[in-house]
Amino acid sequence: MKKVSIIVPVYNVEQYLEQCLESALNQTMQEIEIICINDGSTDGSLQILETMAQKDRRIRVVDKPNSGYGNTMNIGIDLAVGKYLIFLESDDFILPQLCDTLYELCERYHLEIIKTDYYEFKTLGDQICARYMKASGSDTYHHVIDCQENRVLFRSAMYTWSCMYNREFIIKNGIRHQETPGASYQDNGFWFQTLMYCRRMYLLDQAFYMYRQDNPNSSIHSKGKVHAFSEEYAFIRKKIEEYPGDQKTLFQICAFFNINHNLNSLARVDKAYTDELIELILQDFLLYRDIGAWNPKELGLDFIKKMTLFLYSPQELKTRLWSYMDQNSVRNDVLERYDTYILYGAGVYAQELLAELEERKFWNKNILCGVTSPQRSGEKICGVEIQPIQDLLQYKDSALVIVCARKESENYTQMCANLDEWGVRHRIHSKELIVKDFWPV
Numbered sequence: 001m002k003k004v005s006i007i008v009p010v011y012n013v014e015q016y017l018e019q020c021l022e023s024a025l026n027q028t029m030q031e032i033e034i035i036c037i038n039d040g041s042t043d044g045s046l047q048i049l050e051t052m053a054q055k056d057r058r059i060r061v062v063d064k065p066n067s068g069y070g071n072t073m074n075i076g077i078d079l080a081v082g083k084y085l086i087f088l089e090s091d092d093f094i095l096p097q098l099c100d101t102l103y104e105l106c107e108r109y110h111l112e113i114i115k116t117d118y119y120e121f122k123t124l125g126d127q128i129c130a131r132y133m134k135a136s137g138s139d140t141y142h143h144v145i146d147c148q149e150n151r152v153l154f155r156s157a158m159y160t161w162s163c164m165y166n167r168e169f170i171i172k173n174g175i176r177h178q179e180t181p182g183a184s185y186q187d188n189g190f191w192f193q194t195l196m197y198c199r200r201m202y203l204l205d206q207a208f209y210m211y212r213q214d215n216p217n218s219s220i221h222s223k224g225k226v227h228a229f230s231e232e233y234a235f236i237r238k239k240i241e242e243y244p245g246d247q248k249t250l251f252q253i254c255a256f257f258n259i260n261h262n263l264n265s266l267a268r269v270d271k272a273y274t275d276e277l278i279e280l281i282l283q284d285f286l287l288y289r290d291i292g293a294w295n296p297k298e299l300g301l302d303f304i305k306k307m308t309l310f311l312y313s314p315q316e317l318k319t320r321l322w323s324y325m326d327q328n329s330v331r332n333d334v335l336e337r338y339d340t341y342i343l344y345g346a347g348v349y350a351q352e353l354l355a356e357l358e359e360r361k362f363w364n365k366n367i368l369c370g371v372t373s374p375q376r377s378g379e380k381i382c383g384v385e386i387q388p389i390q391d392l393l394q395y396k397d398s399a400l401v402i403v404c405a406r407k408e409s410e411n412y413t414q415m416c417a418n419l420d421e422w423g424v425r426h427r428i429h430s431k432e433l434i435v436k437d438f439w440p441v
Contacts, residue, residue, distance in 0.1 A: 067181055
């Protein structure tokens, strides 16, 4: 009997697919099956699958016409024979101990779901740059939680990968992905259903899953994506209506995630569709208001501030939003041109910039920090070692030098004079790379 079924949905990922499948084959657990469902790929993905399946019988390939993520995942669930299920996105990869570690805990505690921390990663040449991400707050780890009695895990990170599911639990509760062709976010409905029904869930503060951040096909680009999240939450509302327990609480949770995600999506959608998305958010808000799904105590101050601006000053919101988009585009264009940044200065301006680069996921870049005075050499600022600026001039022709000092200060004037003397051409002030959020503080 197979202990674990690893389900891999595949669509046009030839660049990443071999790394993904090798990570599954390299699991320390041998009693696994790897079910790869090719969803009508038009690149070389199917050929890679077939070649690797010939080398290892644990890989099973299913080839079908394109029908979307939800249908692909459901086919994988239907074909699985393992006691437990893992979902592995085909542009990601997993570390060798994932199956063994999670299986042992599932068996020990008779779990329906176990969820772990994970790594976000990007690549810089041949180097993998990763950062550790927590799944939840520290008080939710290392004990079994009944999600029907305690809905706290709805506040954990929203993902279906980096989890192991008892297959019988999934089948018994009829948990499925929505199968609307061409839709997006179809993992959200599956995630919501698992937390609706789970009685024995466990969070582990270890990470085995590598979640890719530099696949260009993952972004919101088209008009159809404007409605995608609301459509997925319409599916979730139907599932809540079928739920035999506390529907009121679930509708409140659904309302928060539905509206909050669309509010955050405003900054990512194309300008041409901002009016359409704003109107959609208003429609969703009125829908949840009419069914009594708002609970101000559960929303949090940040969410309430966003909704206040949205409802009472929509034109101000749009003005702020478009200004943010323009500034953000310029900033990203500048930063993407360089693989190496040299921060000239190590004070509060440098700390502020490093926090911004971390938040905006530019952490895969080679970040150096130089100062004029040698006394701080060897110290670290936000994990970056401080070096004499003269030692970093070897990179001056290929790196972006970021001056981190107050513009009106004598220090700034002297730093600029130094850069002129050294012939540094690619430079910018740190404040030009920090884009103020369009939401109220």
